[in-house]
Amino acid sequence: SHKLCMIPGPIEFHEDVLQAMATPATSHVSPTFIPALGESIELLRQILFTSGQPFIIAGSGTLGWDMTACNLIEAGENVLVCNSGYFGDRFGECLETYGANVTHVRVPIGDAPQLEAVSAALQGKKFKAITITHVDTSTGVLADIKSIAEIVRKESPETLIVVDGVCSVGSEEIRMDAWGIDVVITASQKALGAPPGLCVLGVSERAIGIFKARKTPVANYYANWNRWLPIMNAYEARKPSYFATPAVQNVFALHVSLKQIVAQGVEKRFVLHKEASAKVKKVVHDLGLKLVPTGLDHAANGMSAVYYPEGVAGTDLLPKLAAHGIVAAGGLHTEIASKYFRIGHMGISVTEPQRGHIDATLNALKSSLAECGYKVPQ
Ligand code: PMP
Secondary structure, three states: OOOEEOOOOOOOOOHHHHHHHOOOOOOOOOOOHHHHHHHHHHHHHHHHOOOOEEEEEEOOHHHHHHHHHHHHOOOOOEEEEEEOOHHHHHHHHHHHHOOOEEEEEEOOOOOOOOHHHHHHHHHHOOOOEEEEEOEEOOOOEEOOHHHHHHHHHHHOOOOEEEEEOOOOEOOEOOOHHHHOOOEEEEEOOOOOOOOOOEEEEEEOHHHHHHHHOOOOOOOOOOOOHHHHHHHHHHHHOOOOOOOOOOOHHHHHHHHHHHHHHHHHOHHHHHHHHHHHHHHHHHHHHHOOOOEOOOOHHHEOOOEEEEEOOOOOOHHHHHHHHHHOOEEOEEOOOHHHHHHEEEEEOOOHHHHOHHHOHHHHHHHHHHHHHHHOOOOOOO
8 A cells, every 4th residue: 555655755745636647648738738837837926925937847856956057157157055965065066067166155964054154155255146955855954045035135135046945845934025035946746745747946037137138058958948938928828839848747736736735825834834843843852863953943844854863773764664654764965874864744744634644654653663672761
């Protein structure tokens, strides 16, 4: 039978989302598909709190890095990467692929980006863009993007503010326009509640303007916004259009999920994710386990990264969890990979508590730890 996929993405999705995938072959310019993509673009504006331009493109979150890097950065330009783990390293690599001159502001494992360090880096150089991993999925660290954006807007107003929201959109508060964020990158398979397969972006009007004013050509064919802007505009105007075939069934699925998110209320979902996270973290703490994030004030609300207790190995715990019907994830941050595990608590597992996903996961964790011979400290 189906084990619950409680990893930090792909996450469990709704039966109606599953049904939307099981549709017969449909033309990407058909009257059933055009409004599904068109309305998804509109719904994303509500979810990201932006008046800017959403993009929904076949691919994954990684394509969002490419799209940001190839369209907004010209070779030789400086980019500041707020690095709180594995995904900061990877985003930096992607930026360098397009000739960016990348400076990393790093933190010890489990810490969040420090405002003073960002501020100091901004004094040293002029940066075309700053990137912030909102939730680094390798550490479960939540960055304070609102405060970082405030500093950048004040100290270096021309610097574009790019948020990797792959593991945060839909579970953490993000207000693009109000906080002055230029790009939010995400993907379909996490808190947006759909299967993997789509790259999702929100881009501010300012960033689109800077893109249009670039001096050198975009060194990428598929990811070039010049090709996708007319397509997104056409679908939003409910007109057929073609550059590269959209992932029809994935878009149907995303559309169903986005409608559910907006119907429930984006703000309500921020609260529900906070509550579910607090519950998970309290149980983890009461079990005597330690989180990878060094403080609860910068721990993500859609996932938890937890060190194995002394005497328990991941090679034992994860299969035991699976035997209890729960799929959790191992470590990802190379320096500590074998020392911790990760649980996702996003989407319907959180917004529909009657499903019992979180309780089932926590109960399985308790049983599995006991089966590993672990005794809860008194
Ligand atoms: N950024 C973050 C923070 C992520 O968690 C991930 C995926 N786990 C990515 C980027 C890359 O996304 P994808 O795997 O969908 O390409």
